[in-house]
Amino acid sequence: xxxxTQTPKHLITATGQRVTLRxxxxxxxxxxxxxxxxxxxxxxxxxxxxxxxxxxxxNILERFSAxxxxxxxxxxxxxxxxxxDSALYFCASTPFEGQGVYGYTFGSGTRLTVV
Amino acid sequence: SQKIExxxxxxxxxxxxxxxxxxxxxxxxxxxxxxxRQDPGRGPVFLLLIRENEKEKRKERLKVTFDTTLKxxxxxxxxxxxxxxxxxxxxxxGADGLTFGKGTHLIIQP
Numbered sequence: 001x002x003x004x005t006q007t008p009k010h011l012i013t014a015t016g017q018r019v020t021l022r023x024x025x026x027x028x029x030x031x032x033x034x035x036x037x038x039x040x041x042x043x044x045x046x047x048x049x050x051x052x053x054x055x056x057x058x059n060i061l062e063r064f065s066a067x068x069x070x071x072x073x074x075x076x077x078x079x080x081x082x083x084x085d086s087a088l089y090f091c092a093s094t095p096f097e098g099q100g101v102y103g104y105t106f107g108s109g110t111r112l113t114v115v
Numbered sequence: 116s117q118k119i120e121x122x123x124x125x126x127x128x129x130x131x132x133x134x135x136x137x138x139x140x141x142x143x144x145x146x147x148x149x150x151x152r153q154d155p156g157r158g159p160v161f162l163l164l165i166r167e168n169e170k171e172k173r174k175e176r177l178k179v180t181f182d183t184t185l186k187x188x189x190x191x192x193x194x195x196x197x198x199x200x201x202x203x204x205x206x207x208x209g210a211d212g213l214t215f216g217k218g219t220h221l222i223i224q225p
Contacts, residue, residue, distance in 0.1 A: 002158065033212065043159070043204070045212035056212050090158050100147045100208025103161030111156075 003027060004107035006091050012113045018079040021110045023091030025072055031055070031094045032074040033104065034066055038087040049074055050097045081114045088112075117142045117209050119216035127222045128195050136190040136219045138205035148181055148188050149206040153218065159204055163190075195223045 003026035013019055025032050034046040045058035049068035060066075063081075068074045078085060088111050092104035120139045128134040138148070146167050151159035165172045165181045165188070172179045178191040192199050202218040 002160070004158075035215075042217040043215040045214060048212060058212050088156075092158075099213045100145070100149070100206075103149060103164055104151075104159075104213065105161065106158030108158050109156075 002105050002107060004029075004091060004093050004105050006089075006107035006110050008110060009108065010111050010113075012115060013081060015081055015083060015114055017081050017114075018077065019081065019112065021076040021078070021089050021091075021112075023074045023076070023093075023107060025074070025091075025093030026105050029093035029095050029105070030072065031097055032068055032072070033092045033094075033099075034060075034074070034076050035090045035092065036087050037090060037109075043090070046076070048099065055097060056099065078112070083114050086112055086114045117214065119143075119205060119207060119214060121203075121205060121216040121219045123217060123219070125220040125222055127224060130195060130197060130223055130225050132195055134192040134195045134199070134221055134223070136203050136221065138188040138190065138216055140186050140207055143186070143207050143209055145183075145207040145209075147208060148179075149213070150177075150179055150188075150190050151204040151206060151215070153202045153204060159215075162203075192221075197223045197225050199223050 005024040031050045036044045046060040048056040066076045088109045090109045092106045094102040118141045150162045153159040180189045204218040206215045
């Protein structure tokens, strides 16, 4: 157990639908990062939050949004789902704001299947 | 554009030998480079971080080197074991956050 909790572990939904993925960071960590991993693309950085504020944005589609709440848990919202959104979605956390300075602690991921 | 390249072909190594994985990068000037291990269907696990002013870093059977002139990092596992079989990812801080290579799949044959 890494200390980063992601729910649900698996999600199957239809095209056009909207889903919410949830992440609780490791205790004491203030930064949360979201990544998407598909077979052909590898791990792709989506977005980072630090202490409730957006800090960095990667290749995140406009159909996707995220937020970090006062208790530091984060949610990734995916809407108007397409078949190509099927992937593993990982959340990671670090103690502070800087990227690359600390090793990331990853959760076990949410496997999203869009049918 | 920024690129991180790792050998996409699986690397087969006999148990007990040293496995060496390569990470090359272009258009980065990283202050840090990280290595992770990922097992199928699981999240990556952080292994080592090396800074630009460090030539080498060790942790148990793992050794990482970082050559900013060659723009290359080497990751070594000595006395390899079948349990070391996994995909190993290198990662750099880039324009789009911490960016990962696609990883090298390592298979340790008993």
